Amino acid sequence: MSDSGLDLMTGDSSGPGRRRADAPGHTPWGRRIVVLLVLVAVVFGGYLAWGKASTFLNGPADYTGAGSGSVVVGIPTGSGGSQIADILADKDVVKSAEAFYQLSLKDTRFQSIQAGFYKVPKKMSAENAMKALIDKGNIVTAPGESRVTIPEGARLKSITKIIAAKTQISAAEVTKALKDGDAIGLPAVAKGNPEGYLYPATYAVGSKTTAVKLIKEMVAKTLAVAKDLDIGTRARDLGLNGEEVLTVASILEFEAKKDEDYAKVARVLYNRIEAGMPLQLDSTVSFASGREGDVFTTPDERDSDSPYNTYKVNGLPPGPIGSPGEKTIEAALNPADGSWLYFVAVNLETGETVFSDTLAEHNQAVKTLEAYCQEDEDNC
Secondary structure: OOOOOOOOOOOOOOOOOOOOOOOOOOOOHHHHHHHHHHHHHHHHHHHHHHHHHHHHHHOOOOOOOOOEEEEEEEEOOOOOHHHHHHHHHHOOOOOOHHHHHHHHHHOHHHHHOOOEEEEEEEOOOHHHHHHHHOOHHHEEOOOOOEEEEOOOOOOHHHHHHHHHHHOOOOHHHHHHHHOOOOOOOOOHHHOOOOOOOOOOOEEEEOOOOOHHHHHHHHHHHHHHHHHHOOHHHHHHHOOOOHHHHHHHHHHHHHHOOOHHHHHHHHHHHHHHHHOOOOOOOHHHHHHHHOOOOOOOOOHHHHOOOOOOOOOOOOOOOOOOOOOOOHHHHHHHHOOOOOOOOEEEEOOOOOOOEEEEOOHHHHHHHHHHHHHHHHHOHHHO
């Protein structure tokens, strides 16, 4: 029997019991094919191993410099790092998708990339490609398309005005869409109230984009960010639910003046709730009264019976008071360590804020704010 499993010695003219020893042996075809395949596998495997080793030692293939020429690339809504990397590589913006993808995994600037069309140079380094995509000046508008930018903290009233001003969609159409929770994809926890669920970002609006489609995209973006940040699990660790996290985050948009203070203000809110103290937030009171233009409230506003009046009602208000962005959501999920029970901005221009453990310390900080307002009435 041969190694191939086939008997090739069925006929022998030299007589029974004898082999043709005078004839040279032949390697069966099956064995030749196996040997050939093994050689190919060894060579190809060596090539792959060399390629992996080269990538490991030298990093993924990447252009150098800021590139040249220009090309328009489209970034779809909800695109992840891998998808964007493939788009850039296909357009020869970057030398390899892997170069940009690896950068997106470790660079927080990636979270700032918005859906839309960008006019950028070709043959750029991954680093320069990242800079190009976070530069809003590179955003271009397709024919018949407009763009709507919703700022962090924006409320339904202002969002409606922005959409009506920047697109062909009327305020009445937006208002009608906001009332149809099922059509715009609101989660059940929102109880039909879209406040806080229209994610602050820039959206492309085509000539055929309806109010429902646009608002649904904003809601979907909020839910996508919530999933990425694992709000459900992390909220439970804080004794909250996802809606309450969005509520805290929306408050931070109004109460904290600087990014580094978001997590500290969140800690104050949680400390006061744990201590059974009312939050006493002008931001929630002004939300209920509709006040705009300043950061203060009147005695009458603070005496209202609204469930958003945190001077009277303990705990969080019944829902968000605006659209929180990713920074404030993350701060709400990851509050700073501290025993503060009070905070007040003492310089409304710079956002300098004083955090205090005691009422006496807080009252002293309030005097600093009053002195500031006497000197700079325009900012107060």
